[in-house]
Amino acid sequence: MSAHANLPPLDPDVASAVATERSSARGPNRAQRGRLRARLAATLAVSAAAATSAPAAGAMLGGGLAKPAALIVAIALGTGAAVGIYRAARSPGAGEAEATRTELAPGTSDPAGPAIPTWVLERQLVQEARAALAEGRDLWALERLDEHARRFSAGLLVEEREALRVQALVDLGRLQEAHAAASRFIGTYPASVHRDGVQRALPPPAEPAEGPGPRRGSRR
Amino acid sequence: MDMALAVLHANGAPPSFEAVYERELEAVWRYVRRLGVAERDIEDLVHDTFVVAHRRYDAFDGAAPPRPWLFGIAFRVVAHYHRRARVRGECLAGDDEDLVADPQEGPEAALESKRATDRLQVALGTLPFEQRAVFVLHDIEERSMPEIVTMLQVPASTLYSRLRLARERLARIFRGWRTGGDRP
Numbered sequence: 001m002s003a004h005a006n007l008p009p010l011d012p013d014v015a016s017a018v019a020t021e022r023s024s025a026r027g028p029n030r031a032q033r034g035r036l037r038a039r040l041a042a043t044l045a046v047s048a049a050a051a052t053s054a055p056a057a058g059a060m061l062g063g064g065l066a067k068p069a070a071l072i073v074a075i076a077l078g079t080g081a082a083v084g085i086y087r088a089a090r091s092p093g094a095g096e097a098e099a100t101r102t103e104l105a106p107g108t109s110d111p112a113g114p115a116i117p118t119w120v121l122e123r124q125l126v127q128e129a130r131a132a133l134a135e136g137r138d139l140w141a142l143e144r145l146d147e148h149a150r151r152f153s154a155g156l157l158v159e160e161r162e163a164l165r166v167q168a169l170v171d172l173g174r175l176q177e178a179h180a181a182a183s184r185f186i187g188t189y190p191a192s193v194h195r196d197g198v199q200r201a202l203p204p205p206a207e208p209a210e211g212p213g214p215r216r217g218s219r220r
Numbered sequence: 221m222d223m224a225l226a227v228l229h230a231n232g233a234p235p236s237f238e239a240v241y242e243r244e245l246e247a248v249w250r251y252v253r254r255l256g257v258a259e260r261d262i263e264d265l266v267h268d269t270f271v272v273a274h275r276r277y278d279a280f281d282g283a284a285p286p287r288p289w290l291f292g293i294a295f296r297v298v299a300h301y302h303r304r305a306r307v308r309g310e311c312l313a314g315d316d317e318d319l320v321a322d323p324q325e326g327p328e329a330a331l332e333s334k335r336a337t338d339r340l341q342v343a344l345g346t347l348p349f350e351q352r353a354v355f356v357l358h359d360i361e362e363r364s365m366p367e368i369v370t371m372l373q374v375p376a377s378t379l380y381s382r383l384r385l386a387r388e389r390l391a392r393i394f395r396g397w398r399t400g401g402d403r404p
Binding site for chain 1: 253387
């Protein structure tokens with residue numbers, strides 16, 4: 001192939017720097033490994049628990065899951081309950097991001113494994129989406145919102161979820177979808193406390209002369 | 221590592237997600253860093269990569285090595301991160317430590333080695349993300365071009381052209397340092 005033939009060889013100094021990089025690049029340190037594992041376990045446990053309609057945490061760890069999440073959870077925590085997972089993610093070493101990401105460890109918990117209430121799982125997903133939006137991880141935020149929609153199509157936090165979806169779509173630059181989601185939201189929840197926020201999230205119309213804009217509401 | 225996985229494949233049983241995570245974490249971590257992710261953000265993006273991978277794991281071809289598949293996911297996660305940073309006008313590279321060492325000083329070997337990788341990071345930081353991604357995969361990670369085509373879903377001719385531009389630019393920068401010229 002001619003493109004291949006045109007490829008210049010690596011500059012010798014670049015090649016030497018590349019060799020050094022290959023041999024010296026670091027992976028995660030111990031603290032990062034531990035934190036990452038705990039976070040991953042918490043995230044996957046929420047998805048897995050939601051997938052099985054919030055079973056008792058003990059049952060979730062007992063191998064009843066087909067999903068591989070159970071493996072990670074079990075290894076991360078031994079025989080700990082899912083509430084323990086949340087604790088692990090919230091432990092002092094877990095980093096600042098966790099503080100905003102998960103605030104849902106039930107205050108009193110039976111280490112033997114109480115059932116995780118559905119609303120806890122719902123809240124977890126919505127909070128993760130909100131935290132991700134605040135950190136600029138919009139794609140991840142949208143993923144969490146979709147996960148919530150899959151698990152809790154008629155949940156308690158649908159209204160909040162759909163408001164956040166508008167913001168996520170705007171941040172991702174998917175404006176057409178954002179407008180559609182906003183008008184769906186306002187049509188469904190005309191008196192919502194999130195209504196102003198949803199309208200403010202939409203960027204102002206660019207070309208008044210061109211845009212038909214039948215769905216554009218007054219903003220501010 | 222890959223051999224252990226190959227054994228599992230030979231037995232017909234795909235590796236568990238847990239096993240894949242254990243084996244590939246370091247490689248994914250290094251790859252994410254090499255794509256120019258700020259030190260403070262690496263953990264977040266590696267987390268996101270493995271969560272996406274977990275969700276798609278049922279669809280993953282267990283007979284294939286997992287690394288290219290994970291790198292493909294990580295590439296998209298990191299591409300979005302860079303896009304987002306551009307929109308926000310954030311500076312990602314060089315904000316964790318002073319990466320731009322003076323090439324003229326310091327004889328110690330350890331320092332020299334650190335400098336070599338730091339210089340490489342600085343030089344890579346001047347490349348457009350698409351060029352950097354191909355260079356990292358082909359010249360640092362030593363992935364084959366057909367693999368990279370699958371990972372990035374970009375035609376080989378485009379990838380070769382990006383790789384050529386990347387190599388030329390890096391050569392120019394290193395040449396400048398060799399002759400005692402300016403930093404990039």
